[in-house]
Structures are given as C-alpha cells and as structure tokens.
Amino acid sequence: MKIFQKEHSILPGFWPTLGLTMFYLTLVVLLPLSTLAVNSATLGFQAPDTGFWEGIGRGISEFGSIVTSRRVLASLRVTFGTALLAAFLNLFLGGIVAYALVRIKLPLKRVIDALIDLPFAMPTAICGIAMATMYAPAGPVGSLAAKFGIKIAFTPLGITLAMVFIGMPFVVRALQPALEDLGHELEDAAMSLGASRFTAWRNVVVPALAPPLVAGFTLAFARGLGEYGTVIFIAGNMPLKTEVTSLLIVTQLEQFNYPGATAIALAMLLASLLLIFGINCFFNRKYRQARG
Amino acid sequence: MIDHVKFSPVRFFLGAAALFVVGFFLLFPLGLIMKEAFGRGVKVWFESVADADTLDAVKLTLLVTAIVVPLNTVFGVVMAWALAKFRFRGRTLLIALVDLPFTVSPVVAGLIFILLLGPRNGWFGPWLDAHGINLVFSTPGIVIATLFVTFPFVARELIPLMSGQGSEEEQAALTLGASPWRMFWHVTLPNIKWGLLYGVVLCTARSIGEFGAVSVVSGHIRGETNTLPLHVEILYNEYRFTAAFAAASLLCLIAVVSIALKALLERRLNGKG
C-alpha cells in the first residue's frame, strides 16, 4: 500500500486501525457519496442501449434542463438568498453576543454561554415548530409584526429568521476564542497612536478578526443552505415562492423522481462547494496580503 | 479578559443588546415550546407523553441511539488512533473525509442512502429486495442514515486531542514493558477521556435529534417507523399541537441536558486535558 506509506513508528496497531478506518470510511462516507455522483452521471442512460458518449451528452443536457427549470431555479434563489442574508445577520448579531460574552460582565454569563449551543443541540424539527409558533400570524412575534404590517410566516423573511436561529452558534463560537486571544493589545496600540476607539476597531481589530468571521459565516451559510427541519414549518413551502431546495429534493423523492432529486442535490452541492471555496479563497488572499 | 473600566453607555448598550439577542433568538423559542407543552397543565402533558405512539417513537429513538452511539464511539477511537498517532501520505485526505458528513445537508444524506439501498433504483436495492431485506423505509435504514450523519463527532473531537498529546507517553509505556492493550487502556484512554465523553455527548444529542436524513430515509410515509422528531412533525401536521409540543418538550429537555454536559466537559477539557 504505497500510498499509505507511514513514517517510522513503533506504536502498535497501525495497520489494523488503518484498515478498519478505511473500511468504515468507505462504507459510511465514500460509498454513499459516490452514489450521488454516479447516479447523476447515469441520468442520460435511462433509455436502454444508450451508447457511452451519447449517454454522457444526454445526461448533461438532462441535468441542465432539470436544474434550470423554473421551480428549481426559484428554490435555489430562495435558499441561497435567505441563507446569505441570515449569515450576514448572524455576523452582526453573533458578533455582538460574542463580544459581550468575552468582554462585558454579564449576569449569568455561564448560562448564557451554554445557551448559545441550543440551536445546535435541538432537533431541527423542534426548532422548526418553535419558529413556526413564534412567527405565525397568531403567534407572539407574528401578531406584533402584523401590527406594523410586516408578514413573517410563509415568507422569505420567516425563512431567514429561522436560519438566523440555526446559524448563530457557528458565528459566536468562531469568534469567541479569537476575541479572547486578541486581548486589548491591538486596540490599545492603535489608540495610543492616536486613533479613536471606533477607528481602531475598524482598521485593526476587524481585519484581525476576519479569518474567524469568515469561518463562522461560511459555516452558518452552509448550514442554512442545507437546512430542512427548521425551515419547512415556517416557510409555507409554496413552490416558486418559499420553497427551499432541500424541500424540493424531498418532494421529488416522494414522487419517486430519483433522477430529478439527484440532479438537484448535485447542483446544490456543487453550488455550495464553489461558493464556500470562493469565499475562502477571496478572503485568504485579501488578508494574507494584510498580514504580510 | 473583562474590561474593568468605568461604566460606559456604549458598553451598557452592547451588553443589553447581546442579552436581548440571546433572549429573543434563543431563549424565547425554548420558552415558547415549554409554554405550549405545559400550557394545559402537567396532567395533559403527561397523557400526551404517555401516548402509545409517542412511547413507540421514544423507544425507536432510544434504540437507534443505542446502536449508533457505541458504534461511532468505537470506530471514532479506532480512526483517531490511526489518523492522529501516525504520519503518512493520504492522512490529510482521510481526515477531510471524516469531516464530510458534516458538510452535507441532512436531506442529501438521506437521499444518498435511498440511492444506495432503495428497493427500486438503489445500487444494492434489487439484491436486498430479492433477499427480503428492506433497509430503507424501515428501522435499519434509519440507523444507517443516523450513523452517517453523527459519525464525525467522536473522531473530530479525538483527532486533534490525540495529535496534540503526541505519542511519547505511549512509547514510555512500551519501554516499561506494557503490552499494546495495556498501553492503550492505562495511558491513552485516561488521557482522552474528557474529549471522548464530549464527543459522545455531541454524538448522542445529534442522533436523538436527527430529523432531515431520517425523514427522507423513512420514506416520509406515515407508518410504524417513526423516531421522536418525526413523530413531532406528524402530530404538528395533524394539528395536534399540545401533543406535538409535549413530545417536543421531551426533546428540548434532552437538548438542555446535553448543552449543560457539554459546558461542563468543555471546562474539564480546557482545564486538565
């Protein structure tokens, strides 16, 4: 097994544990994921006796037509749009919470700190019904908003708020250790050089926090993209309007439209991978220059 | 780390804002569930929870968890040993693979297993069907899907921990004459116990609460195989709100216990390690 050539080590059990690891990973990760790829590839081979290149070509066009259908595009728009907005909101809200937890003397701090993990620990379906109840027209927040003419439930706004709930732990947990590490030094150094506290913040602290901010943003964004349980209760799930992609996939499955479901899933996977990769690249380059 | 500065309006406002955010976005939904669950009194709550279907759902959830967590724990430790204590080409790739289920949407995860094991179009489907084995739309399918989704928790926790601890203590144990098993049992395990527990808590919480993947794999067809989260969805969609919230409150309780445990263990991890 040349590829797994290990360096010297007399610790026991390498080959057995590696073997088991490969076995488990293949079974639980590789095999399942490859079905997605392969099944998408076989999109074009539905009809019997399809030639190889013919099938590939047909597969790609099938894929294209599925993915660019109105309903799918709409769902992608809704999903990406709300997830992005929610992630940005979380940067702001999560930032405040992280800063307060690290720097301000809050009452019951330990309890609040533990609570941050709540959306992470709660089953998504429970999050979902909580969101729905909270923001429903008859619910506590929904009725209040209705007085101002704002409709939350069954609109993209509701979806966004649900995603904010689910994504908050990611941003806060990403920022906390960074803020703790940062200490006062950078702020103080900037201010001693004459900057106001705000300027010090903007030009010194925020760039230093950029990597964890990006990390938290990306995690929250990715989570929002794939979210199902939290969203379906409050969204209303109207096709073309408030249908998220994950729900669309489930709907296709219920109708036994496996090729359709696979194509959409693959499209979403690719799109999110690209986006996340792009975000990381962009910020890495920008801030690697700054770090020097 | 706390700024011991004089009272400043900006800081007060920030603190208040943070409290509001936490209160509104996190505490309020939790409180709402509890209110809806116990709103009609404890007796009604109890009746809802003791309902036969709900109890069945609880039992199934516990069964799935009882299978998934030990498996993922054992394999998590095995994998962490191979990936953390040794350096070899391909290691980074394998570690990335371990993280993969984390990045996949639960619905996609469920879809994958239908593609793999579904009786109609699944790769192994026809074979399984021919042998009368029904993996999706049934309990085994739920177990497998939950296994996929919760599998990284233990390994992800242990790999950096074991990596950081190095292998010198293990080498020392060997020079002192310990057999590999004794070395593992007396030296390695005690060193990772808090990280292991932490990973197990996370894994358990997630496997109890998993919804999306399980929903897809169980066919979304109402039937016998419902875990508690699925059951809540059914009740809710049938407008049986009190019952739904009663079941939900159970899950909330578990969530609260797990974040409490998590916070406690975190302190141990960072303190003693």
Added chain:
Amino acid sequence: MSIEIKHISKTFGGFQALRDVSLEIPTGKLVAVLGPSGCGKTTLLRIVAGLETHDPVPGADIVFDGVSAAGSPVNRRQVGFVFQHYALFRQMTVAENIAFGLKVKPRRERPPRAEIRARVEELLELVQLSPLGGRYPDQLSGGQRQRVALARALAIRPKVLLLDEPFGALDAQVRASLRRWLRQLHDTINVTGIFVTHDQEEALEVADEVVVMNKGRIEQSGESSEVFHHPKTEFVMNFLGEVNIFHGRFERDRAVFGGGGEGGAEAKMLVRPHDFAVSRAAVPGGIPATVVRVQTAGSVVKLELADRQRQALYVHLSHAEYDANPVGISDRVYLEPRSSRIFRNGEDWNGDYVI
C-alpha cells in the same frame, strides 16, 4: 549486561541518520554519546531501546549479553528509557508513574501489591522525592519530573538504562546538580547505561567513556580524558572545548603557518585557549597578536586578541600566570602554543610545522 551495537545504519526517507555504527559497551559502564544536533545520537539510542528499527542490513544487530535483540519488541527488551521531556503519565500520580512498569507485568511475573508499594517507596527515597508520591506531574518542577522519570525507569530493574538528553530541558543550576547526582547514582547502582547529550561538559563530567558522533558516524570513542587530550579528528577537538584555529598549508613534509607554503593542501592547527604562553618579547614560533579585551572576573583570566589577519583568538590564563605578566588592551604580544594538534583533511597529523 553488556551491549554490542553492530553495523547499525538508519535511513529516514532520503536522509541517512546513521552510517554503519558499531560500538561495544561493557557491563556496568556509563557511556555518553556526544554530538551536535542531527548527528544521529538520539536515533542510535532509540534503536537500542527498540523505539526505532534499524535498516535491515546483513550483519546489523543489537546484542544484549550475547543474545541478539532482533525480533524482540520494545516492551520485551527490559530497557529503562528516560525521555528528554520526561513523558510522565499525566493522569497518574508520581507513585503510580513509578509503579507502572511493575503493574503492567503479565500476571505470572507481577509482584504482589505490597512489594510494588515497597519498591516505589525505595525508589522515591533514592531520587529524594519521598514526600511527593501523591503529586501529579504538572505539580512538579522540571528537575523533579526528571527524577521521577528516572525512578520510573529504574523500577523495572532494567538491564540497561538509556537516557535521551536527560537534562536538556532544565536550566543551568538544576542541570549541574542533577549531573553530579546522576554520577553518584550510577556509582551506587552500577547499571549499564548510555546517555545522549550535546553538552560536552556534561559528557566529560558524568560518563566513564565518551563516544563522539558526527553526521551518523562515530568520530572517536574512549575514556573522557583520552578523547579530550588526544582528539583524533578536527571535529572531535573542536567539539570538546574551545579551540583556536590557525590556517596554513602543507609544503612538502611540513605544515607552514603564518604565510608562505603556496599550493599545498590546507592545514589546520588547533590550539586550546589554555595551551598558550603569552610573552611580550618575540619568541620563535610565537604568533603576534594585539590584545582586544581582558576579562579577569572568573576562575580563569580570559583574553581576547586579534592576530595579523584580524582573526579573533582566545587565551585562558590562570590568575597566577596573568599576574606575573599583566597585559592590557592594545598591547602587542606573542602567543606561543605549548601544545597543539594539526589536522589534514580533518585527520590528526603528526609532523613538523613552522609558524
């Protein structure tokens, strides 16, 4: 138990850490393996312990008391190994650490609990840590941890004691006192031992025999004073103690320093700082130099001088010598090497020379 190291080589990837190293260590001797970082000394030690495997070259072997250790895994070799960073079991108390080797013996060989406890007490006393048995490693100082590591290694009554830069991570004072203590310990216990260090003072002071290694090979081995006073190679002389290096050329049969002798092979003369006589008058074979700095604070007087080529020279004089002829900054003096060694291509060379 005697140790025989036969033709050991070790390659890591593309890098050859050990090249055909052979060495014999008689029973009861404490040997220091000395060398700069990367010379292979730690690798050699770990191979003896079984923590690394040597290259499977025919004839390569580690032999304990006439019995080959090949095929004997590390946990069967009965070597006591002391790691540079102690590697104490952090979750166990000091007493539990020391008892570990005895507790994990297979049931047949395991001594009864009372006996283990007694042995732990005995060892705690030996390393002078008796009151600390219940403490945890992170509550101890570096020096204390190292002593626990030693006690732990000794608990299993090893046939061989191997120490990997045992005092490397400690500060100077602690190092000095532990050095003396290790010497005394060895005199008491007399177990065959190898210890690895890059500190030549330590090696010369503690060990019976010194083995100097460089780039995977043994440069010289022998008794401490032998190696110090009669270095066979330039590397050994340079590594053990300070030297002044003079460059010259070989001309026919002589080595010529201080100019002249064109076209010959390069010659180097190495003189130890305390092997110079300082005189104000010109002497045959004396090297002219100007005094740059004088340091009288210390056990010896240290002079820094510059020769004609502006090379820095260091001379140590006893206070008596200095007081007889006190020199000051900017004084012109002549340095006469009373004892020196000349090396050609790194190897010792005996013959005439001219300055």
